[in-house]
Amino acid sequence: MSLDAGSLTAIVGPNGCGKSTLFNLITGALTPDRGTILFKGRDITGLPPHKIARLGIGRKFQVPAVFGELSVRENLALPAMKGRITSIRNDTNNARTTAILDQVLLTDKADWKAEHLSHGEKQWLEIGMLLAQAPELILLDEPTAGMTAAETAATAALIRQINQTGGITVLVIEHDIRFIEQLECPLLVMAKGQILKSGNFQSIRQDEQVQELYFGRTEAPHA
Amino acid sequence: MLEISNLNAGYGEVTVLRNFSCRIETGQVTALMGRNGMGKTTLMKSIMGLIPVKSGTIHLNGIQINGKETYKISRAGIGYVPQGREVFEQFTVAENLRLAALGSSLSNLDRLPQIHDWFPILKERHDQKAGTFSGGQQQVLAIARALMTGPEILLLDEPTEGIQPNIVHEISLQLARIARETGLTILVVEQNVDMVRTMADHILFMENGQLADQCSAEELRSDETLIHRYLSI
Amino acid sequence: MGNNLVTVAIFAALAALPLFAGDYWTGQFTYYLIYGLFALSLSLVWGYGGILCLGQAIFFGTGGYLMAIVTKGMIFPDLTNSYLGLLVAITGPALLALALGWFLFAGRGIGGAYLAIVTLAIAVVLERLMSNWYALGGYNGLLDIPPLDIGLFGYSYELWDALPTYYVILAIVVTLFLALNILTRSSFGLVLTALRNHPDRLAFFGFSVLQIKLVVFAASAALAGLSGALFVTVDGFVSPTLIGFSLSTEVLIWVAIGGKEMLLAAFLGALLTRFSEGWLSELFGDFWTLILGLAFMASVVLLPRGLIATPLQALTRRRRPTPPPS
Amino acid sequence: SGTTIKVGAVQPFSGGLELFGKQAKMGLDLAMAEINAAGGIMGHPVEVLYEDNKTDPKTSVERARKVIQRDGAMAVSGPITSAAKDAMAGTMRRLKTPLFYATNYEGGICDRYLFSFNTVPNQDTAPLIPYLKEIGAGSRYYMFGADYVWPRNMFKAANSMIDTIGGETIAEEYTPFGVKDFSSVIRKIADSGAEILLFALPGADGITFIKQAEEFGLMQKVTVAFLGFAETYLGAFGPGKGEGMYAGLPLIASSEEPGVQEFVSKIRKQEGDDAVVSFYVMTHYNSLMAMKAGMEKAGKVDREALIDGMAGLTFDIPTGKARITEQDHHIAMNMYIGKTADGSLKVEKALGMIEPANQCG
Amino acid sequence: MIEILPPLLDALSYILVLILVALGLMIVFGMMGVINMAHGELFMVGAYVMVVCQSLGLPFLVGVLFSGILVGLLGLLIEAALIRHIYTRTLDTILATWGLSIALKQGIVLIFGPEAQSVISPLSDTVSLGEFSYPLYRLLLMGASIALIGLTFWLFLKTDFGLTARAVIARPDTAATLGINTRSLYRRSFVIGTTLAGIAGALVAPLISVDPQMGLGYLIPGFLSILVGGAGPLAGVLAGGAAVGGTNSLLTVWISPVAAQIAVFIMAILVIRLRPEGLLGGRRGK
Numbered sequence A: 001m002s003l004d005a006g007s008l009t010a011i012v013g014p015n016g017c018g019k020s021t022l023f024n025l026i027t028g029a030l031t032p033d034r035g036t037i038l039f040k041g042r043d044i045t046g047l048p049p050h051k052i053a054r055l056g057i058g059r060k061f062q063v064p065a066v067f068g069e070l071s072v073r074e075n076l077a078l079p080a081m082k083g084r085i086t087s088i089r090n091d092t093n094n095a096r097t098t099a100i101l102d103q104v105l106l107t108d109k110a111d112w113k114a115e116h117l118s119h120g121e122k123q124w125l126e127i128g129m130l131l132a133q134a135p136e137l138i139l140l141d142e143p144t145a146g147m148t149a150a151e152t153a154a155t156a157a158l159i160r161q162i163n164q165t166g167g168i169t170v171l172v173i174e175h176d177i178r179f180i181e182q183l184e185c186p187l188l189v190m191a192k193g194q195i196l197k198s199g200n201f202q203s204i205r206q207d208e209q210v211q212e213l214y215f216g217r218t219e220a221p222h223a
Numbered sequence B: 001m002l003e004i005s006n007l008n009a010g011y012g013e014v015t016v017l018r019n020f021s022c023r024i025e026t027g028q029v030t031a032l033m034g035r036n037g038m039g040k041t042t043l044m045k046s047i048m049g050l051i052p053v054k055s056g057t058i059h060l061n062g063i064q065i066n067g068k069e070t071y072k073i074s075r076a077g078i079g080y081v082p083q084g085r086e087v088f089e090q091f092t093v094a095e096n097l098r099l100a101a102l103g104s105s106l107s108n109l110d111r112l113p114q115i116h117d118w119f120p121i122l123k124e125r126h127d128q129k130a131g132t133f134s135g136g137q138q139q140v141l142a143i144a145r146a147l148m149t150g151p152e153i154l155l156l157d158e159p160t161e162g163i164q165p166n167i168v169h170e171i172s173l174q175l176a177r178i179a180r181e182t183g184l185t186i187l188v189v190e191q192n193v194d195m196v197r198t199m200a201d202h203i204l205f206m207e208n209g210q211l212a213d214q215c216s217a218e219e220l221r222s223d224e225t226l227i228h229r230y231l232s233i
Numbered sequence C: 001m002g003n004n005l006v007t008v009a010i011f012a013a014l015a016a017l018p019l020f021a022g023d024y025w026t027g028q029f030t031y032y033l034i035y036g037l038f039a040l041s042l043s044l045v046w047g048y049g050g051i052l053c054l055g056q057a058i059f060f061g062t063g064g065y066l067m068a069i070v071t072k073g074m075i076f077p078d079l080t081n082s083y084l085g086l087l088v089a090i091t092g093p094a095l096l097a098l099a100l101g102w103f104l105f106a107g108r109g110i111g112g113a114y115l116a117i118v119t120l121a122i123a124v125v126l127e128r129l130m131s132n133w134y135a136l137g138g139y140n141g142l143l144d145i146p147p148l149d150i151g152l153f154g155y156s157y158e159l160w161d162a163l164p165t166y167y168v169i170l171a172i173v174v175t176l177f178l179a180l181n182i183l184t185r186s187s188f189g190l191v192l193t194a195l196r197n198h199p200d201r202l203a204f205f206g207f208s209v210l211q212i213k214l215v216v217f218a219a220s221a222a223l224a225g226l227s228g229a230l231f232v233t234v235d236g237f238v239s240p241t242l243i244g245f246s247l248s249t250e251v252l253i254w255v256a257i258g259g260k261e262m263l264l265a266a267f268l269g270a271l272l273t274r275f276s277e278g279w280l281s282e283l284f285g286d287f288w289t290l291i292l293g294l295a296f297m298a299s300v301v302l303l304p305r306g307l308i309a310t311p312l313q314a315l316t317r318r319r320r321p322t323p324p325p326s
Numbered sequence D: 001s002g003t004t005i006k007v008g009a010v011q012p013f014s015g016g017l018e019l020f021g022k023q024a025k026m027g028l029d030l031a032m033a034e035i036n037a038a039g040g041i042m043g044h045p046v047e048v049l050y051e052d053n054k055t056d057p058k059t060s061v062e063r064a065r066k067v068i069q070r071d072g073a074m075a076v077s078g079p080i081t082s083a084a085k086d087a088m089a090g091t092m093r094r095l096k097t098p099l100f101y102a103t104n105y106e107g108g109i110c111d112r113y114l115f116s117f118n119t120v121p122n123q124d125t126a127p128l129i130p131y132l133k134e135i136g137a138g139s140r141y142y143m144f145g146a147d148y149v150w151p152r153n154m155f156k157a158a159n160s161m162i163d164t165i166g167g168e169t170i171a172e173e174y175t176p177f178g179v180k181d182f183s184s185v186i187r188k189i190a191d192s193g194a195e196i197l198l199f200a201l202p203g204a205d206g207i208t209f210i211k212q213a214e215e216f217g218l219m220q221k222v223t224v225a226f227l228g229f230a231e232t233y234l235g236a237f238g239p240g241k242g243e244g245m246y247a248g249l250p251l252i253a254s255s256e257e258p259g260v261q262e263f264v265s266k267i268r269k270q271e272g273d274d275a276v277v278s279f280y281v282m283t284h285y286n287s288l289m290a291m292k293a294g295m296e297k298a299g300k301v302d303r304e305a306l307i308d309g310m311a312g313l314t315f316d317i318p319t320g321k322a323r324i325t326e327q328d329h330h331i332a333m334n335m336y337i338g339k340t341a342d343g344s345l346k347v348e349k350a351l352g353m354i355e356p357a358n359q360c361g
Numbered sequence E: 001m002i003e004i005l006p007p008l009l010d011a012l013s014y015i016l017v018l019i020l021v022a023l024g025l026m027i028v029f030g031m032m033g034v035i036n037m038a039h040g041e042l043f044m045v046g047a048y049v050m051v052v053c054q055s056l057g058l059p060f061l062v063g064v065l066f067s068g069i070l071v072g073l074l075g076l077l078i079e080a081a082l083i084r085h086i087y088t089r090t091l092d093t094i095l096a097t098w099g100l101s102i103a104l105k106q107g108i109v110l111i112f113g114p115e116a117q118s119v120i121s122p123l124s125d126t127v128s129l130g131e132f133s134y135p136l137y138r139l140l141l142m143g144a145s146i147a148l149i150g151l152t153f154w155l156f157l158k159t160d161f162g163l164t165a166r167a168v169i170a171r172p173d174t175a176a177t178l179g180i181n182t183r184s185l186y187r188r189s190f191v192i193g194t195t196l197a198g199i200a201g202a203l204v205a206p207l208i209s210v211d212p213q214m215g216l217g218y219l220i221p222g223f224l225s226i227l228v229g230g231a232g233p234l235a236g237v238l239a240g241g242a243a244v245g246g247t248n249s250l251l252t253v254w255i256s257p258v259a260a261q262i263a264v265f266i267m268a269i270l271v272i273r274l275r276p277e278g279l280l281g282g283r284r285g286k
C-alpha cells in the first residue's frame, strides 16, 4: 500500500487482523521479515523507532500512552523537543502549547497530572502530543475508543482539521463506523494481514464480503 | 436490587463521584451513559470495592456492601466485566471459566453447559489460551466468566469498546437474550447508542460524577434531545 | 520557593559547622559530605533516571582506584598531579558506565529487578577480581594514598588538615549539588521523568531511550567516581570493599531512607544516617543493628518517598496542585 | 591518681567476625581490670573504649580516628582482619598513635606505629611441618585456603619448610568466601594422594568444609593441619567430629601449665564458666599488659615515649616470658602444637620460645 | 564411567540442594513479584530451630517439622506486618526485606551469639556403589529435595489452589471481582514459600556451619538460578539451578573454586542480559 502526502485514510478490519501490527512495523517497533517501507522515498525499514520519529512520523497507541507523572502541559512540551536532550531551558508555557491545549479542550486541566485524566481525555491529550511533535505523518490507532458519539464527532472534526489545515498526512485505525463515516475519507479494509478492499465509505459499506467479515449483515445500515 | 445513595468516591485527593444516587431495579437492563471522564468506570469500581468509597452507601438487596472487600462483594452476587476485558491471557478458556467457579462456589461449575450453549465458541476452543483470542472473543469470554460466578446482577463496562461492529451486535443480542431468559439484572456502561437501544430498559445519564437524568428506552427512542444534552459537548 | 530556602539553610549550617565542631567532627563531616555526594549519584540514576543500580559502588571504587593509581604514580611516576587524578577518576567510571550501559540497555535491554540483580552481580565479580589483582594490592588494597593537592602552577598545597579539606570538599559538593539541581529542573529532567514513566512511548517522539539512559548512567558514574576519588584522598587507602556488595547496599539505604526522588533528601539521607549511626549505636549497643533493620523496613513501607523527603516535601509543597474537577 | 589513659579498641562486633571481637574484648577487659586494681599505670587508670568496625576496613579507619581525635586515645587495639589493619595503618601514622594488632597474620608489618602481638607464619605454621613428619603423618601436602592474602603467605612459608624437610606439595588451591558446598573439592583432595591437608579457611566456611569432609570420610584419609585453629571452633562440628586436627598456637587453654590455668580461671570468673578461651583472648590481654610495662619503662604518659618503651621490652605473659622485637615490633613467645581430641584442644608438644622472622627485610 | 560419575553426583547434590533452597524464593519472586532478600535468613532460622530441637533431644524429623511450622508462622507474621503493604512495589520489596534480613540476623546474634552451632547428621552411614561410596544422608537429602520440588510443582501447576494463585498473580483486581480472596492467597503463597525455606534450613543444617551469616551463601546463587532459569514458569528454577549449580561444581573440579565462582557470575550476567526471560522463556520482567 502507499499513502499520498496530505491524504487522510482510514483502516478497518476485524480484531486481530494486523492493523496495530502494521503501525508497529511503520514506526519501527517491529522489524518486518520481508518487504520495505519507504517514507518520502527513503527506506526506513528496520530503523529504530526514535530515528523514524525524527523523520516525521508520529503515532498514537491503541491504549492511550501518556506520561502519567507529568502535567498535561509538560506532556505537550516533551514531544516539542523532538528528541533533543541538550536544551537546558524548561519551556512549558509557550504560545504553541497554549494553542494545542485549546485545540484538544484541555486548557482547564493544563496543570493536572496526566494520570488523573479519564480514558477519553488521555486519548485527546495524546493527539495533542502528536500535534506538538508536528510530524508529517500521523498514525492514529483507535483514537475514539471509549468516547461518546458527540465526542467522537468532535474528534473526527479535529482530525480532519489537522489533515486539511495542518497539511499533515493521517492514517487512522478505527472500529467505530460513524466515526469513519464522519472522516469522509478513503477506506482500506484489512483482513488476515492483507488489504482486502479499498474505496470510499459507501462502497465499502455496501460490499457483501466486507459485510460478512466485518460489519455484520444483520445490522441495518443506519441513516 | 442495587441502591446507591449519596456516593462520593475518587482517586487519592481527587473526588470523581459526587453525591451520586441511583436505583437499579431487579430484572431490568439499565444503561449508564455519559461523556468521557464523567466517572462511569469509577462508579463501577466503587461498587466492586476496587476503589474506596469516601462517603455514601451501596446496598445490594438491602445489605450494605460498600466497605467490604472485593471478593465478598463478588460473592454477594455481583458479576463484573471490566473495561478492557482483562481475561487471563496465560490461561486456557476452560481455566478462565473454572477460576470464576473457584472464586464463587464450585457448584457453579454446573453452569458450564448453559454458558457453552450461549457462547458456543467457548466450547469449541476451551483448550485455547485466552491470550490468542481476538478482542471480540476475549470480550465474550470476559462476559462468560462473570456469568460463571452466578451473579444476580452483572456490571459491564463498555463491552463494545474496540470490537468490530458485527461482534458488537452479536454480543448485544446475546446479552439481551440472557437477560430475558434468566431475569438477570444488568448495568451496562455504553457509548454505543445503537446497542443501548437494542438492549436497555432504562437509561441513566451521568454528568460530572452525578446522576443528571434518567429515562426509559421508549423515551430515549422518541426524544433525541436527551442524547444531545448529555452526550454532546 | 520554600525548597531553595531549606537548601540554603542546610548548606549554610554545613559551612558554619567547623566553627563550633572540633577536628574530629570536621573530619567526620568531610566523610559525610563525600558519602552525600555518592548518594547524589545514586539518586540521579535511580530516583531520576529510574535505573536501580544495586552496584553503585562499582563506580565509587573504580574512581578510588584510579585516583590512587595516578596520585601514587603507579603508571607514570612523574605525573602524580591531583587534578589529573580527579580527571581520570571522573572520566574512567563514566566510560565504564557507558560500556556497561551499552551492554545492559542496548537492543532489548533489561530493567527493573533484573537490572538491579545484574548490577549487584557485576559489583560482586569486580570485588573478587580486585581481590585477586595483586598489582593493585589484592585483597588488602593500596595504602598510603596522598591527600588532595590543590596547588596550582607548580606550587603544591596538600590537604593534610581537617579544616581546609572540609571546605574544599564542601565547595565541590555545593557546586555539584547546584549543577544537579539545574540539570534535573531543565527539560532534561522532564525527559527523565518521562523515561521513568513510560520508556516505550518516548522513542516514538524521537527520543533515543538508549542515549538518555547512557547519559544519565554515565553522569551518575562520573559523580560516584569523583566521590570515590575524594574518599581515598581523605582516607588514604583503597581496597576491594570500596567496589563491592556492602558499600553498594549501604548507599542504597541512605538514599532510600532519605528519598530517592529528591536530591536534597538523598544527600541528607547519607549525612543523617551516618551521623545518627554513630551515637545510636553507642546508645543501643547490639540492639542498634536490629533497630536499623526495623527502621529501614518501616521507612520503606510507611514512607516510600523517603523518611526525609516526605516531611521536606510537606514543608516546601508547591508543585502541581491538582484542582478537583469542577 | 592521675588522668585516665584511654585505649581505643576497634574490633568487629558485627559484620561476620563478631566472635573474634568478643574474644578480644574478654582479654582487654581482664587486662583493664587487673591494671586498675593494681593502681593503674603510674597512677593513671586505664579505660578501653570499644568501637565496632563492622568487619569493614573503611569503618575501621573512621572509628580509629574517632577514638584518637575525639576521645584522645593513647593507643588503639585491633582490628581482626589484616585488610582493616592495613587500612588503618596510614591513619595511625598520620595521627602518630600506636596500633596494637593482636591477631595472627601473614607478616609484613615494619612500622614504628604498628605492634603485632600475635604470631607470623614462621611461628605457627612452619613448626607444624617437621612435627607432622616426625609423628609419621607424612609429608605430601594438599594446600587449601580462602582466597586472600593470609592463606597465600601462610602457604608460602609452609612451602619453604616443606622443601627443607624434603616433602612435596601436590596442589595449592583457593576458594572464595561464602561457598556452601565443598563436595567437589573434597573429592579432589581425597583422590590426590595427599597425606596432609594444610587448611587455611577460617570461620564459618572452615566449619562447613570440615563438616562435609567428615561426611565424605576425608578425615580418615588425610591428616588436617588447620591454620588459625582455636578453641572457638570446638563444638561447631558436632560430637566426635573434627577430631585429630593439628595447629600451631601461642596458647592452649587446656594446658596444664599453672600460668595458663590461672589465666583461664580468671577469664572464666569474669565471663562465666562456659566462656570459650582461645589464644586471641591472651594476645589482646598481652597487648595491654605490654602497654603498661612499656609506659612504666618510659616513665611518662606520651605516645612516642610509649613506643620507645615498648620496643625491645621483655614482659610476662600467661605462658611465660615474651619479648617485643626492637625493630619491627613483633613478639617472641612460647609456642605449642595442639591437636583436637575428645571435643577439646590438647597440647601435643611445647615448642618453647620462637622468635618471629624479621619483617623489615 | 566411574571417573565421571562422582563429580556428576556431587554436582547433582549441589544442584538439588540449591533448588531446594531457591524453591521458596522462586514462589515468592516468580509468582508474587516479591524479591525476598530475607529468604536466606528464613533458611537460617529453620536451621536454628533445628539446633534447638536437637538440644532438646527431639528426633531429626520432628525438628524438620518444627522448622517448617515455625518458619511458616514467622512468614505469616512477616506477611501481615510487612509484605502485604508492598505487593505491588517490587523494587521496594528488595529494600524492605533487606531491612528484615538485617533484623533477623541480628536477632539470632542476640539470642544465640555469633558463634557457629552444631547440628548432628541423623545418619552418618555411607552407601557403597562399587568402587566409591557416598554419604547416605546426602542421598536422602537429594530425595527429599526432589519430593518437595515435585510437591510444589504439583501444588502450583495442577491444583485449583495453584490456578487461583496464578490468576491472582496475573491480575489481582480482576481475580478479586471473581470472588477470589486475593489477600488470603497472597498470604498462603508467601507462607508456603517461607515454610519451604524453614524446611530447607533444617535439612541442610547438618552439612554446613550453622551461624548468623549462613543465609547469604545460598541466597546469591539461589537468585542467580531463578533469574537464569526464568521467573515465569516454576520449571525455570530447575533449569537455572542446574546451570548455576552444575557450572559451579564442575568448574570447581576442572579448574578451581575461584574460577568457578567468577564463571558462574559471568554466565549469569550474560544469560540474564541476553535472555531476560530466562533459559526456559516465559514472561519477561518489566
Ligand SMILES: Nc1ncnc2c1ncn2[C@@H]1O[C@H](COP(=O)(O)OP(=O)(O)OP(=O)(O)O)[C@@H](O)[C@H]1O
Binding pocket: A013, A014, A015, A016, A017, A018, A019, A020, A021, A022, A062, B131, B132, B133, B134, B135, B162
Ligand atoms: N506481541 C505479540 N506477540 C505475538 N502475537 C501478537 C503480538 N501482538 C499481536 N499479535 C497477534 O498479531 C495479530 C494482529 O494483531 P493486531 O494487534 O495488529 O490486531 P488489530 O488488527 O490491531 O486488532 P484490534 O482491532 O483488536 O486492535 C493478532 O492475531 C495478535 O494475536
Ligand SMILES: Nc1ncnc2c1ncn2[C@@H]1O[C@H](COP(=O)(O)OP(=O)(O)OP(=O)(O)O)[C@@H](O)[C@H]1O
Binding pocket: A115, A116, A117, A118, A119, A120, A121, A146, A147, B011, B012, B014, B016, B034, B035, B036, B037, B038, B039, B040, B041, B042, B043, C325
Ligand atoms: N487512576 C486515577 N487517578 C486519579 N484520577 C483518576 C484516575 N482514573 C480516573 N481518574 C479521574 O476520574 C475521572 C472519571 O474517570 P472514569 O474513568 O470513571 O471516567 P469514565 O466516565 O469511565 O470515562 P471513559 O468513558 O473515558 O471511560 C476522570 O476525569 C479522571 O480525571
Ligand SMILES: [Mg+2]
Binding pocket: A019, A020, A021, A062, A141
Ligand atoms: Mg489494534
Ligand SMILES: [Mg+2]
Binding pocket: A119, B040, B041, B042, B083, B157
Ligand atoms: Mg470508563
